[in-house]
Amino acid sequence: MTLGNNSMSNDTILKVEHLSMKFGGLMAINDFSFEAKRGEITALIGPNGAGKTTVFNCITGFYKPTMGMITLTQKSGERYLLERLRDFEITKVAKVSRTFQNIRLFSGLTVLENLLVAQHNALMKASGYTILGLLGLPAYRRASAAAIEKAKYWLDKADLTERADDPAGDLPYGAQRRLEIARAMCTGPELLCLDEPAAGLNPRESAALNTLLHSIRDEGVSILLIEHDMSVVMEISDHVVVLEYGQKISDGTPDHVKNDPKVIAAYLGVEDDEVEQIEEQLDEGRI
Amino acid sequence: MEYFIQQLANGLTLGSIYGLIAIGYTMVYGIIGMINFAHGDIFMLGGFAALIVFLILTSFFAGIPVALALLAMLIVAMLMTSLWNWTIERVAYRPLRGSFRLAPLITAIGMSIVLSNFIQVTQGPRNKPIPALVTDVYHFGAITISLKQIIIIAVTAVLLTIFWYIVNKTPLGRAQRATEQDRKMAALLGVDVDRTISVTFVMGAALAAVAGTMYLMYYGVASFNDGFIPGVKAFTAAVLGGIGSLPGAVLGGLLIGLIESLWSAYFTIAYKDVATFALLAFVLIFKPTGILGRPEVEKV
Numbered sequence: 001m002t003l004g005n006n007s008m009s010n011d012t013i014l015k016v017e018h019l020s021m022k023f024g025g026l027m028a029i030n031d032f033s034f035e036a037k038r039g040e041i042t043a044l045i046g047p048n049g050a051g052k053t054t055v056f057n058c059i060t061g062f063y064k065p066t067m068g069m070i071t072l073t074q075k076s077g078e079r080y081l082l083e084r085l086r087d088f089e090i091t092k093v094a095k096v097s098r099t100f101q102n103i104r105l106f107s108g109l110t111v112l113e114n115l116l117v118a119q120h121n122a123l124m125k126a127s128g129y130t131i132l133g134l135l136g137l138p139a140y141r142r143a144s145a146a147a148i149e150k151a152k153y154w155l156d157k158a159d160l161t162e163r164a165d166d167p168a169g170d171l172p173y174g175a176q177r178r179l180e181i182a183r184a185m186c187t188g189p190e191l192l193c194l195d196e197p198a199a200g201l202n203p204r205e206s207a208a209l210n211t212l213l214h215s216i217r218d219e220g221v222s223i224l225l226i227e228h229d230m231s232v233v234m235e236i237s238d239h240v241v242v243l244e245y246g247q248k249i250s251d252g253t254p255d256h257v258k259n260d261p262k263v264i265a266a267y268l269g270v271e272d273d274e275v276e277q278i279e280e281q282l283d284e285g286r287i
Numbered sequence: 288m289e290y291f292i293q294q295l296a297n298g299l300t301l302g303s304i305y306g307l308i309a310i311g312y313t314m315v316y317g318i319i320g321m322i323n324f325a326h327g328d329i330f331m332l333g334g335f336a337a338l339i340v341f342l343i344l345t346s347f348f349a350g351i352p353v354a355l356a357l358l359a360m361l362i363v364a365m366l367m368t369s370l371w372n373w374t375i376e377r378v379a380y381r382p383l384r385g386s387f388r389l390a391p392l393i394t395a396i397g398m399s400i401v402l403s404n405f406i407q408v409t410q411g412p413r414n415k416p417i418p419a420l421v422t423d424v425y426h427f428g429a430i431t432i433s434l435k436q437i438i439i440i441a442v443t444a445v446l447l448t449i450f451w452y453i454v455n456k457t458p459l460g461r462a463q464r465a466t467e468q469d470r471k472m473a474a475l476l477g478v479d480v481d482r483t484i485s486v487t488f489v490m491g492a493a494l495a496a497v498a499g500t501m502y503l504m505y506y507g508v509a510s511f512n513d514g515f516i517p518g519v520k521a522f523t524a525a526v527l528g529g530i531g532s533l534p535g536a537v538l539g540g541l542l543i544g545l546i547e548s549l550w551s552a553y554f555t556i557a558y559k560d561v562a563t564f565a566l567l568a569f570v571l572i573f574k575p576t577g578i579l580g581r582p583e584v585e586k587v
Contacts, residue, residue, distance in 0.1 A: 060475065091477040098475060106468045109461070116458070117465045118476045123458035187477055 012073060013038040013191055013222045014059070019068035021054050021246075028054045029065075030246040036191070036239070038075070041213065041223045043233045045257075046243035047266055052226045053101065055243070056195055058083065059224075060098040061090040072096060074190055075220075092121050097189035099180040101196045101226075107169025111160055111179060114168050115151035118186035123147055154182040157215055159208065174205030178212060185216060192216065194225040198232045210236050234258065242266065289429040294552040295545065300436045300505065302544020303443035307498035308521030309528070309536035310450065311491030317531040318467045318487045320388075321380070324395040327518015328402035329372050329492050333499025334509045335406055336364040341417055341503075353420055357438075357504065364496040371402075372492030373485055381481065399514070407511040414510045421504065439501045446497060447537060450490065454533060463487060467531075520563070527567050529580020538578060542566070 014036040021029040029051045036042040044052050057063040059070055059082055070082040072094050080094040090096050106114050116123070123143055155161045158178040163171060168179060177197060184192055197213070198206050206229070213236055217223060227233045233240060233254065240257040242250040250260040257263055261279045308330050315323045337360040344356050379398050383390045423434040454460035465473040466483045474480045502517065503509050520543055528539025543563050550562040570578060 062471075087471070087474040088477055088479050091475055100472075104469055104472045106465045106472070108468055109464060113461055113464075117461050117473065117478065120458055120462050120465075121477045124462075183476070 011038055012036070014224065015069075015071040015073070016055070016059070017069045017071070019055065019058060019070065020066050021051075021058055021063060022066040028246050029058070032068075032243065032246065032248055034241045034248060034251060036222060036224050038222050039217065039220055040238040041217055041225065041236055042239045042241065043237035043254075044224065044226050044241050044243060045228075045230075045233055050243045050266075051246040052243055053195060054246075056098065056193055056224075056226060060096060060193055061085060061087045072191065091187050091189070095188060095190040096193065097184035097187045097191070098193035099177075099184055099195055099197065101199065103173075103176050103180060105168040105176055105180060105183070107167060109168060110165050111155070111168050111171070112148070112151055112164045114179060114183050115154060115186045116147055118183045119147045119150065119188075150186060154185050157185075158182040158212060174201050174208070177201065177205070177209065181209075181212060181216070185221070189221060192221055192223045194223065196226055196228060198227060198229045206232065290552065291549075293430050294548045296430070296432050296436055298545035298548035299541065300439050300544070301548060302541035303439050304498045304502055304505070304540075305517065305521045305524045305543050306537040306540025307443055307446070307494045307501070308517060309524040309540045310447075310533060311495045312522050312525040313528070313530055313533060313536040314463075314487050314491050316525070318463060318484055319380075319384070319391075321391045322395065322522070323380075323488075323491075324392070324518075324522075325375060325398035325402060326491065326495060327521065328399045328406075328514035329368050329375075330495040330499045330502075330517060330521075331406065331509075331511065331514030332371055332402060333364045333368040333492075333496030334503045334513060335410060335415075335499075336367040336496065337361070337500040337503050338415055338417060338509045340364065341420075357420065357500075360503075361497060361500050364500050365493040368492040368496040368499070369489040372488045372495075376485055376488040381484075399518075403511050403514055410511060412511060414508050416508045417503065419507055435504055439505060442497060442501065446494065450494070451533065453490075459483075459486065523563065523567055527570055527577055529574075529577030532577070532579045532581070535577055535579035 012035045016035070017033050019029055019032045020027065032051075032055065034042075034044075044055060046052050054063065058065045058068075061082065065083050068083070072080045072082055074080075074095060082090060082094060082096065085094055106117065109117065125143075152161070152164075155164055158175075158181065160171075160175060160179055160182065163175065168176065171179060181192075181194065181197065184194075194213075198209055201209060210232065213223060213225075225237070237254055240250075240252065240254050241248060242257055242260070242263050244266040249262045249266060250257050252260075259282060261276075261282065264282075308326065311326045311329070312323065315321060315326070340360045340363045341356060344351050344359060375398050379394045380391050383394060421433070421435040421438065425432050425434070454463060462473065462478045462483045463486075465476070465478060466480050470480050473483075498517075502513070521540065524539035524543045525536045526539070527542060528535030528537070530536075543566075546563055546566060547559045550556075550559045554562075574580070
């Protein structure tokens with residue numbers, strides 16, 4: 001492992017510091033800080049309305065945070081302040097890619113085309129902004145072949161090779177989810193942000209998703225995900241951050257978080273004084 | 288029968304010009320959901336750019352081959368109108384993106400008025416004639432087909448092939464179609480959406496310039512208010528064919544050209560526009576999205 005040789009700061013891919021987001025008078029995120037380590041799967045969990053998606057939207061440039069700093073450190077040591085980049089630069093320059101809670105594929109384009117759009121910048125440069133591409137220059141052909149090769153690789157990983165030429169909108173739900181992740185991977189990200197990737201999946205599709213996510217991590221891409229399904233979170237994540245009412249209430253390994261009384265209280269909605277009772281029950285091993 | 292074929296050829300010529308303009312309407316509508324009412328005037332500007340190039344060429348390089356002159360007119364007109372349309376998008380439409388839907392529409396009408404008045408003031412209100420550039424005609428029995436008709440149809444066919452290829456097979460076209468479906472998502476995948484939209488305006492303007500040059504060559508006259516009627520006809524063509532659909536725009540243009548010339552030939556010329564718009568109303572009753580338009584399906 002070469003990771004040990006790197007400085008501490010390079011182990012952290014994403015550092016969110018004192019993030020706050022205000023909508024009118026509503027404080028959706030309040031002074032929220034966490035770190036995601038390189039090469040790990042970090043999960044962001046919390047009850048409905050806790051502000052998980054808002055955090056995601058700040059990281060991926062959908063919202064401009066009211067306050068705070070979001071630093072992304074690439075493998076090369078290059079650093080970017082995500083809240084200062086324009087939306088398309090977050091993918092193009094900072095190499096952060098995301099998916100959505102509701103599927104946002106280009107349903108009229110074919111599966112393969114969806115993956116090629118994600119490689120738009122490389123292709124545009126190679127095609128000399130279309131003019132040279134029309135002349136069929138070899139450099140463009142090579143870039144085009146490489147793009148298709150990369151798309152095929154991810155099609156294979158997502159088990160979609162047979163559907164490559166079908167319109168994306170015709171795929172079944174679980175396949176659309178995998179295609180979204182494959183498309184995000186085609187942008188060549190260092191950090192992949194997934195918003196509830198397992199939502200609405202049946203157990204078999206859910207297992208296929210876990211395999212896909214593990215193979216992505218094994219390629220050295222860090223993953224940040226929001227998830228409701230606790231079984232998914234506990235099974236695949238290396239590090240869990242819990243959010244409630246816009247504030248961090250717990251941060252650590254899945255086991256640590258699972259046994260944190262504050263987390264249990266947040267999920268089960270008990271009164272504050274009942275937390276102590278639950279702590280006792282935990283000690284007795286009844287939960 | 289000969290008479291019918293003759294009218295068919297005339298209709299196809301006119302329809303090609305409408306089709307070229309209609310593509311600009313349909314592409315811009317497809318990508319940002321806005322009717323660019325200034326597009327007809329962009330077409331008129333293209334005609335004037337070609338006219339000015341023609342005058343420069345004939346006064347400085349008398350005896351220049353007609354084919355070369357036409358090519359120069361075409362290229363300069365395409366560049367000029369592209370620049371115009373790019374600028375219009377940049378100053379008049381882009382700042383209004385994300386505001387309510389009617390705002391860019393009103394601005395477009397404003398731009399249309401600005402452009403036609405600008406030409407009226409700078410070029411004068413009178414019709415500007417040019418001598419007939421291409422005079423060859425071919426006789427097939429009783430049918431007469433002029434070389435300029437052949438040029439118009441051929442140029443249209445070639446340009447349509449190129450543009451079809453760009454939209455369907457190149458990274459740029461893919462980005463355009465992606466932007467059309469989900470602008471924010473396209474941006475998140477690294478597509479520079481603003482630039483893609485600008486390029487769409489430029490492409491539409493280039494085709495309108497070709498139409499303008501062809502119109503000038505065909506009728507031999509340019510006028511500041513030339514943009515209005517062909518603009519409305521081309522817009523009708525885009526709606527008839529299914530707005531947002533590229534082949535639909537061409538089909539709509541050809542249909543309108545054919546109806547106009549056939550109606551004028553067999554019935555009364557005074558009612559040719561009535562016939563066109565009656566057909567539009569008829570089609571929209573049965574297919575509200577136009578002939579080739581896809582209904583918008585929102586899947587949740």
